[in-house]
Amino acid sequence: MIGQRLEIRQGQGLVITPQLQQAIKLLQLSNLEVEAFVEAELERNPLLQREEGEPGEEAADRSADDGAANETASDGEMRFDEGRVADAERNMDAGQDDLYGDAAPGERSNDRATAEEAQPGLSDWSRAGSGGGMGEDRDGDRPERQQLTLSEHLQAQASSAGFSGPDHAIALTLIDAVDEGGYLRGELAELADRLGCDLERIEAVLVKCQGFEPTGVMARSVPECLKLQLIERNRFDPAMGALLDHLDLLAKRDLSGLRKACGVDAEDLSEMIAELKALTPRPGAGFGGEVAQTVIPDVHVRPDPAGGWRVELNSDTLPRLLVDKRYHGVVSAGARSDTEKAFVAECAAQANWLVKSLDQRARTILKVASEIVRQQDAFLAFGVEFLRPLNLKTVADAIGMHESTVSRVTSNKYVATPRGVFELKFFFTAAIQSSDGGALHSAEAVRHRIKSMIDGEGADGDVLSDDRIVEILKEAGIDIARRTVAKYREALRIPSSVERRRMLKVG
Secondary structure (H helix, E strand, O other), rough: OOOOOOOOOOOOOOOOOHHHHHHHEEEEEHHHHHHHHHHHHHHHHHOEEEEEOOOHHHHHOEEEOHHOOOOOOOEEOOOOOOOHHHHHHHHHHOOHHOOOOOOOOOHOOOOOOHHHHHHHHHHHHHHOOOOOOOOOOOOOOOOOOOOOHHHHHHHHHHHHOOOOOOHHHHHHHHHOEEOOOOEEEEHHHHHHHOOOOOHHHHHHHHHHHHHOOOOOOOOHHHHHHHHHHHHOOOOOOOHHHHHHHHHHHHHOOOOHHHHHHOOHHHHHHHHHHHHHOOOOHHHHHOOOOOOOOOOOOOOEEEEEOOOEEEEOOOOHHHOOOOHHHHHHHHHHHHOOOOOHHHHHHHHHHHHHOOOHHHHHHHHHHHHHHHHHHHHHHHHHOOOOOHHHOOHHHHHHHHHHHOHHHHHHHHOOEEEOOOOOOEHHHOOOOOOOOOOOOOOOHHHHHHHHHHHHHHHOOOOOOOOOOOOHHHHHHHHHHEEEEEEEEEHHHHHHHOOOOOHHHHHHHHH
């Protein structure tokens, strides 16, 4: 029998509010993405504004010593950690009276200085930077006009090449298919179908375009690119053509196979290889392209005069925001309808939540980075050979956070150290067992040792095989398999021992 009835059930569930989702999302954004997000919020929310001017001495960069990594946030602070969502929910639902921080209602003022005092988290962190947005050119050495691109260079030559109207259109279409290296990408048959013309006409226009400068441009493969350059130098012959057809043998340093394929002796082959080395395999590399984005570190690590390391946030990457209380008071007083009042209240809540989210994001990044520095202090002091095995769980347990939170914090974040700029995920490496039962070895340190051993070859003509590398590492107390050595060597783009031996002979 089918019927309807009402039931009341009680259960437990975890609800993540949109505000908390936004806070968690901010954790994994890079500094550039956070800057773009803040710009969008400034456009959308009239109660948000940037803090301008120089920061005060009391708002110096937030920093932490090695021992400060395990400091926990106070009970009143918002937490991003998914394992402690309930704490965040309680803070979020504290009520409308807590919109502007911990200040009492009687202490609230429309003056901005009072507003900063009413928000300790905002006041401390928002002044951490010294101004200067990320879009500023503080070095002052960027060119005013971008360098001429390869496409512009080829289009100028096509305009003066004497093409007819249809052929000029075909030439421009071909130029659009040229990559930054100068190679033509795409099938000519597909281009002919798209333009509605014969394939022979496309090929005829391409032959003329391949005569443009730089020589070798608009080739469809490396052999064709080198062939065009050899033809211009009047050095292309059947033997050289055979060499171009067997570049795979040249890459393997198989000189005997090349001599047989080209029909030349060792002296002639040596001269032919020397001619190839003088050519340019990427003719378009010398022209301007997209400007590479400079990595801006989120954290700075510096030696502490008292010993250890000092970890500081990069103030230039921290957006400095304020909630305009004066304007909020004006619009609140002028709101008449319920819709207007709800909009003002929503903007105020969103503005304060964003300020708190950015503040806690900075605190969380600093806490995670400080623990990583504490774990990897030997690397900072002595080099990559002393990099310790580390995983997300170790850091998460040390600072009392969830592994997923640490994973988000270390994504797209960079740290500037005396040994260079590294992504935070660089410091998380797998562990390799010790053959003598001692401490574990970092996989990155083992890769560095393998590279150092291979770089030392050649002085006495001895080339280390993968088996010999395994023996040397086991003598040093590192228990590693031969296939692991081969995997690390291939990841470092190091040829096999047979290919390296041929390279020594050629060299």
